[in-house]
Amino acid sequence: MRDFDEPVRAAGPGVVVDGPAGAPTVLVIDPAGEAVHDGIPATWRPLTDTVRVxxxxxxxxxxxxxxxxxxxxxxRDDESPVRLDVVCSGPIAADVVDLVRRHEHLVNSVLLVDPETEIAAPFGKVIARTHPSADDRVPAPMPLGHPDVVNAVIERVRQ
Incomplete structure (x- = not known):
């Protein structure tokens, strides 16, 4: 399991937003703290043409x-609510699912990457898992900026 306690990860903004207001929204809850440079990770930028991240x-x-x-x-308070999907990974997946349960009617899905525990929620979907092997260079949980994660999110959001 990767260590998310690096001090550099705590620097920078708590929330970064990109994409058109009023568009379908993807809320990414990132325990690793990517997006340290005040912008969405580069792998997600093409998505922000049509989706608010x-x-x-x-x-x-x-x-x-x-x-x-x-x-x-x-x-919830938007005059015309748009589709909302939540993405999270690893150690916080269960906490995020618990939070979403209080707002379940607003959220289309919670897209999970390498959750540490099994999630039993009808709106929870595992979209990516790391498969530990000798040649696997990415330790779990897979970074949310990883192209496999982005492609899985794109596939789900377009459904």
Missing amino acids: VWLRVPAAPTWQSTVDKVLAAH
């Missing part, structure tokens, strides 16, 4: 659970 960097947002609640509540 809200990237929550957990190491830089110590009260990330309340931030998720605020984002979901704001989505």
Whole structure:
């Protein structure tokens, strides 16, 4: 399991947003704290032409659970709510599913990457897993900026 306690991960913004307002939204809750340079990771940028990406960097947002609640509540208060999918990984997957349960009617799906525990929720879908092997260079959980994750998210959002 990767170590997410690097001090550099806590630097930078807690939330990064890109994409058109009013478009389908993907809320990425990232325990690794990618997007440290005030922008969405490069692999996600092509998606922001048609989808709004809200990237929550957990190491830089110590009260990330309340931030998720605020984002979901704001989505509920939109005059015409749009599709909302949530992406998360590894050690926080179960916590995110618990948070989403309180707003289940607003969320289309929770897309999981390498969850540490099995998730029993009808809206939870595992979209990527690392397969530990001698030639696997990516330790679990797979980074949310990984092209396999982005491609799986694109596939789900277009359904």
